[in-house]
Amino acid sequence: MSLRYALLGLLADSPASGYDLTQRFEKQLQMIWPAKHPQIYGELGKLADAGLIAVDSEGPRGRKVYAITPEGLAEVRRWLTEEPVDHTARLEALLRSLFYWLMDPEDLGEHLASEAAFYRAAAAGFREYAAAKDRGDYGDAPSVKSMRMTIEAGIRLYEALADWAEWAQTVPPPGPAAEGAASEGSEAER
Amino acid sequence: MSLRYALLGLLADSPASGYDLTQRFEKQLQMIWPAKHPQIYGELGKLADAGLIAVDSEGPRGRKVYAITPEGLAEVRRWLTEEPVDHTARLEALLRSLFYWLMDPEDLGEHLASEAAFYRAAAAGFREYAAAKDRGDYGDAPSVKSMRMTIEAGIRLYEALADWAEWAQTVPPPGPAAEGAASEGSEAER
DNA sequence: ATTCGACATGTAGTTTTGTACACGTCATAG
């Protein structure tokens, strides 16, 4: 359901085509809310049917630029203030960490190092983006300020994860060598 | 696809029924990988058909306790070492933050305060859990040590988010009152 | 005795998300 509001929110800033929006999802949003073009085009159609957005102009290759309607703007605002935040996250990386005990300590060490590097690099990317915004490269429209906040969250989140992955590497592996598997002589070995 | 491995990983630790697993997802995993019972029962069926798990024993109310097979154990391990980590996250809270500029500054202040409180409380919950583990309340099996690492990630993640929400409250709202809406005189107002 | 709540598993139907396929346009570099 959130894609609907994501689209509405983006269109509240400025009109855009399905293609434009797809680019934004790929380049800027994939870290917090991934979406592929078939879903985007589909949702734009529904939004238009519902009168929350409307075709603003048509361009060259069948390009259709959508603009938000007053009803659509009211609807995003309603969402922002009235709908409770869904706090469920889906983090495969953390799910995996539950099962680290099944890994060979050496493999785990490598894994954690590459995870740390990944998160650190992601944080650096966000940081750069933030610096550009702070330099004023993108102007100082309200929507730019909001994005700066989102980026700040990204920086903090990925730094936290990087710190965690580094900390995890310092946790000593099981002392008596890398023993077998699921709880010694378990049901799996029958 | 990850649910499959989540189940396999949990069963690698100890045999369990669909009901048991559902409880674990509700109580411990909903923050990092939510799953409801229909999905779990369905996946258990497929896993059993594939020979990765097997019914270990049957209990009172049609209860079926599954245990992982050697093939299943090999499969989780393969996943852990060979499959690349999917780093995409889906965080509605951050998606919303992109659109904060559409909110009334007062509503936003309230929102951020409640977000901060939520994250702080979540972090505290994880911290408590971690303390219990460190006290040895859950023994010191390898799987418990892994879970301790996951919890550590939870603590760091939610503290980071709480810090962010507090920081965001200090960012000054647009100076010249709370003006209109989408970029002055925008397309939406036509 | 009976009722209530936890235990326990499943199906049906829908929504959401993703992959693959399919088609056509415009600009530009060779």
Place this chain on the structure above:
DNA sequence: CTATGACGTGTACAAAACTACATGTCGAAT
């Protein structure tokens, strides 16, 4: 002039995930 790559929109199909419904058992308290 023609091939390539970015532009641009869409459909078909499959997989994943959620809601609601359906059914029945067992233990404990009233």
